[in-house]
Amino acid sequence: MACCSSDWWQAPVYFSVSVALALMAVSTTLRSHSGRDTAEPNKPIGHPLSLDALSVLHHSNFKAVAALLHISPEIFLSSPNSTVFAIQDSALFNTSLPPWALKQLFRYHTLPVRLSLSDLLEKPQGICLPTLLPAKPVLISRIDTEARIVEVNRVLVSQPDIFLGESLVIHGVLGPFFPLGTQNFSLGLDRIQLPVCRSRSISSSDINRPMKESEIEWVRIIHLLSSRGFVPFAIGLHSVLDWILRDHKNLTAITVLAPPNLASLSSASPLLYNIVRNHIIGHRLMSKDLTSMPDKVSVKTLAPNREIEIAKTYVNSSQVVMVSGVQIVAPDMFSSATFVIHGISDTLVLPLHNASV
Structure with missing residues (x-):
């Protein structure tokens, strides 16, 4: 040179x-x-x-x-x-x-x-x-x-x-x-803390591949949850994200039911994994979709063999949606083409037989 x-x-x-x-x-x-x-x-x-x-x-x-x-x-x-x-x-x-x-x-x-x-x-x-x-x-x-x-x-x-x-x-x-x-x-x-990725790091061979419209922005979801005070659930989702990406590769849209608190688990575990998955539905359901459903209809979550019940009731003369007895207090909190986040008032109970992966 x-x-x-x-x-x-x-x-x-x-x-x-x-x-x-x-x-x-x-x-x-x-x-x-x-x-x-x-x-x-x-x-x-x-x-x-x-x-x-x-x-x-x-x-x-x-x-x-x-x-x-x-x-x-x-x-x-x-x-x-x-x-x-x-x-x-x-x-x-x-x-x-x-x-x-x-x-x-x-x-x-x-x-x-x-x-x-x-x-x-x-x-x-x-x-x-x-x-x-x-x-x-x-x-x-x-x-x-x-x-x-x-x-x-x-x-x-x-x-x-x-x-x-x-x-x-x-x-x-x-x-x-x-x-x-x-x-x-x-x-x-070796001590560098790796960034939290929306998905696993792509290789140089496919780095120029445009993102499919169906790809879910997991990191954005985690950041949005944190910004609105749902920090425990954001941390839990972050902890088990690799497992979700491993086991649910064909997801094209999701509904997140974000609770204000989560069981105090310090690291990823089968129990935490299923608690988090029990708060995620494998398709996008906006508030208008939930209110148009028949009363007490069952919807599957990402947790294995687990369904939640969508019901409607009235609070102070206003119709609200309940999810397995827990109220949706912040409907349509965040949404995009591939996800919607609803804030709920409490953690959804997970049956004991769902505690293992």
């Missing part, structure tokens, strides 16, 4: 060059640093790094990333296509990570696929995308198509599309995708 002009490295030399020189030692450090990373054979870079990309980064407050791309492009460009989330220099000034940790940091900010801002805006909020660190995805935590805003791991993509190449896209972000000051790097990035 051609070298940059002599004035390319100026201001702030003490910062960008020091970081770059540290990264030059990464490959040898990795080989001697047992247990923290595994040396991999050099992979051919699928696309040449444009000097235009380096110039744009250097003049946009991303001098550190520009330096690293110039000296060690293999850190970012080990796949034929890449999306790099460049961290602003100001967020890295107080960073004192060893070289092997810096390599992991920037690989976690690189996707093995080309995604422009327009591509990101087409992704469903709550989906996870793979990075160059195996089994360490990032979360598309916010999508605002009208304002053209994207957040990754709750970090704003502040300067989208600062470089658009045929196989490389670079976006600027305000800071790293996790708080550097609180991470324990003694075991690499």
Whole structure:
């Protein structure tokens, strides 16, 4: 690769060059640093790094990333296509990570696929995308198509599309995708808390597949529940979400009956799993659908062999819907094309024979 002009490295030399020189030692450090990373054979870079990309980064407050791309492009460009989330220099000034940790940091900010801002805006909020660190995805935590805003791991993509190449896209972000000051790097990035995904992280081979209209936005549901004070149920749903995705792959729509409290169970268990499933119906029932049903009709929930009774009664001359004797107090609290959430006054009782998976 051609070298940059002599004035390319100026201001702030003490910062960008020091970081770059540290990264030059990464490959040898990795080989001697047992247990923290595994040396991999050099992979051919699928696309040449444009000097235009380096110039744009250097003049946009991303001098550190520009330096690293110039000296060690293999850190970012080990796949034929890449999306790099460049961290602003100001967020890295107080960073004192060893070289092997810096390599992991920037690989976690690189996707093995080309995604422009327009591509990101087409992704469903709550989906996870793979990075160059195996089994360490990032979360598309916010999508605002009208304002053209994207957040990754709750970090704003502040300067989208600062470089658009045929196989490389670079976006600027305000800071790293996790708080550097609180991470324990003694075991690499193994201590990173994985984001809560709408579904399991998709692979780079199908990352450009558009979301089907029938896919359920589980993470959005959890966030909505938390925002309205249904925190215990949101935590319970989060705890058993992987089991729901495993056992109910064909769901196209759901009705969530959110109770204000939930049994105090500290982690996922068969009992918690079925308590949560007993509050989810496998199709979308708006308030008008419930009120139009025959009185005392039975409806199946996701809990095995479990039905709940939909009944109607009057409270203060107003008709209300009861679910197995529990009142729906906040009908149609949230809804979308694939789900509706109703707030209920109490937890639905689960028979003892439903306690196992």
